[in-house]
Amino acid sequence: MFSRRLSAASVLLSVLCLCVLNGCEVISEGERLIPVPQPAITDGRNHVLIEFTGFRCVNCPKAAEAADELSRTYGDRLITVAMHPATNPFTRGAEQYDYTCTAADTYYLHLGGLATTPFPAGNIDLQTETDGSMIDYPLWATWVAEQMEQTGMVQLTADAALQAETRQLTVSAHCYAMQPMSLQLATWLVEDSVAGAQALPDGSVDTHYYHRHMLRGTIGDEWGESVIAQLLPDEYVVTGKLPEGCDPKHCYAVVVAMDDNKTIINALQLRIE
Numbered sequence: 001m002f003s004r005r006l007s008a009a010s011v012l013l014s015v016l017c018l019c020v021l022n023g024c025e026v027i028s029e030g031e032r033l034i035p036v037p038q039p040a041i042t043d044g045r046n047h048v049l050i051e052f053t054g055f056r057c058v059n060c061p062k063a064a065e066a067a068d069e070l071s072r073t074y075g076d077r078l079i080t081v082a083m084h085p086a087t088n089p090f091t092r093g094a095e096q097y098d099y100t101c102t103a104a105d106t107y108y109l110h111l112g113g114l115a116t117t118p119f120p121a122g123n124i125d126l127q128t129e130t131d132g133s134m135i136d137y138p139l140w141a142t143w144v145a146e147q148m149e150q151t152g153m154v155q156l157t158a159d160a161a162l163q164a165e166t167r168q169l170t171v172s173a174h175c176y177a178m179q180p181m182s183l184q185l186a187t188w189l190v191e192d193s194v195a196g197a198q199a200l201p202d203g204s205v206d207t208h209y210y211h212r213h214m215l216r217g218t219i220g221d222e223w224g225e226s227v228i229a230q231l232l233p234d235e236y237v238v239t240g241k242l243p244e245g246c247d248p249k250h251c252y253a254v255v256v257a258m259d260d261n262k263t264i265i266n267a268l269q270l271r272i273e
Contacts, residue, residue: 039159039172044077045152046267048256049144051082052108052121052134054090055097055211058199063120063137064212070144078144079254079269081190083107083215090119097197101217103188110262125264152266153177154229160253160270167242169272171219173255175236177229184262185236186224188254189216190269191246216246224258248272 051067053060067080084091085108086100111123111133121134124147135143158173171187191214198209220238227236242248256267 039157040268040270041157042152042155042266042268045150045265046077046079046269047144047147048125048254048264048267049078049080049140050107050123050126051080051213052085052088052104052113052117052119052123053082054084054088054092054119055099055196055198055209056093057090057119058201058203059137060090060120061198061200061209063122063140066137066140067122068212070141074144074148076269077148079267080213081188081215081254082211082213085109085113088113088115088117088119093197099194099196099211099214101215103218103222104215106222126258127263128261129263154181154183154257154266156255156257156266156268158253158255158268158270160272162242162248162272164248167248168239169219169242169253170237170239171253171255171270172235172237173268174233175227175229175257176231176233178231181229182260183227183229183265184224184258185227186222186256186258187219187238188256189219189240189242189246190214190252190254191216192250192252194250216243216251219253223262224256229257242272 049067051063071078071080083104084099085104087105087108091100107126111128117134120137122137122140123133124143155176156173160171162169173185175183175185192212194211194214195208196211197205197207199205219240225236251272253270253272254267256264259265
């Protein structure tokens, strides 16, 4: 279903282009500029806040509000992804409200999640070394603030493109480091503003609740592909078909770079164009 290729990187061209742009002269009115899309690039280290949530969880809307507040505070440095693992009963119910995906369960079980794990629960960067991999939402702000003090060792550039007729999505990325590092690069497909049911703290059910930043699956392997981050890295490319029912206008890709412990050490969020 999915394909991937690694080729010699052409990133020197981007560097040269930046140099040229910095030293270019004013272009006369008679000349025409052709806009060229530029890839997104990390500026330092970004982190991923993972919300484990379910539509039967009455406190999960409060956790979603906490996550949104943190996103506003940290901007692009904090990427939030909501996961609905089928192995927890808070996500199960009527068929039309099934927001689960196999990738959500893969990461949930990796972090020690059980059917008895209370929701909402969170994790940052798929870390398993913390005192408990599942953190209750009132503690997220303190936890995230501590993580934001960390510096990054790798930098990412990436872009995503969707072929409208076939719904074929292509994501390409480069991972840079001063010294060669072995990493795994994975790509998550996320959809925002998914209208559906959600239990509320007062016990009622809102059937037109908007679920934010919902994980819909991965493009390629859930644990990614092996790459070497270095000054002149190879290009990482994955392709896959956007699932039916996903609105491209609300979808984006999240490229995550993981170390040998499967901990995310940097990430980049990309709008699908």
